[in-house]
Amino acid sequence: MIYRLERLQDTNLGAHLRSNTLVAGLCLLLASCQTQPSSIQTERLIGPIPEAATRTFQTQSDRTRIDEYQMPQAQPEQPHITIRLEHLLARPEGSIDEQIWNYELKQAKDCQSPELKRIWSGSEAHHPSTVVLLTCPKMTLSDHGYLRLTKAIASQGTYLVTILLRVPAFESTEQLTHQEAVIFWVRQLKQFKVCNAPIESRTCPQD
Numbered sequence: 190m191i192y193r194l195e196r197l198q199d200t201n202l203g204a205h206l207r208s209n210t211l212v213a214g215l216c217l218l219l220a221s222c223q224t225q226p227s228s229i230q231t232e233r234l235i236g237p238i239p240e241a242a243t244r245t246f247q248t249q250s251d252r253t254r255i256d257e258y259q260m261p262q263a264q265p266e267q268p269h270i271t272i273r274l275e276h277l278l279a280r281p282e283g284s285i286d287e288q289i290w291n292y293e294l295k296q297a298k299d300c301q302s303p304e305l306k307r308i309w310s311g312s313e314a315h316h317p318s319t320v321v322l323l324t325c326p327k328m329t330l331s332d333h334g335y336l337r338l339t340k341a342i343a344s345q346g347t348y349l350v351t352i353l354l355r356v357p358a359f360e361s362t363e364q365l366t367h368q369e370a371v372i373f374w375v376r377q378l379k380q381f382k383v384c385n386a387p388i389e390s391r392t393c394p395q396d
Contacts, residue, residue, distance in 0.1 A: 234276065236350065305323050308321060323339070332358050
């Protein structure tokens with residue numbers, strides 16, 4: 190398994206966040222190609238990780254690979270942002286929509302009055318994918334809440350990209366306060382996709 194970061198051109202990340210971006214490549218060597226080294230194919234997750242982000246956690250086993258990044262908090266009123274990349278190698282049970290829905294409901298156990306809704310569902314680069322938003326106005330044992338955006342992609346196992354925005358506890362009617370940040374990160378999630386290309390290639394086939 191290979192994890193690779195590649196530099197991209199500068200990107201405008203909106204008024205609340207401006208930085209260079211990186212492509213996070215989470216690569217899985219396909220068993221069917223192991224006997225042909227010259228034409229080995231890799232499957233990898235690609236998408237924008239802000240250059241300002243710091244990797245704070247990484248683990249890998251036979252069943253999963255996880256990388257977490259923290260964004261610097263430029264202003265006190267801005268949310269604490271965590272970016273989490275996961276690759277679950279087990280074959281998903283049921284559809285990707287059912288899998289991510291159940292997964293997120295389990296994450297909401299620490300929340301008072303959680304709300305889960307689907308933002309998008311369909312196919313990207315020939316892979317079923319879905320994006321959901323979990324809103325937690327207040328955590329059970331904390332004076333904070335969060336908005337959690339997760340994109341799930343079904344392929345060789347399941348790829349998950351999670352953006353966690355930690356904010357002070359809020360009333361459900363105050364959720365619009367964070368709308369700009371949510372819209373921005375939904376657009377960023379749209380750019381994450383699974384790519385299949387030769388290991389030496391730095392580009393992926395178009396959809």
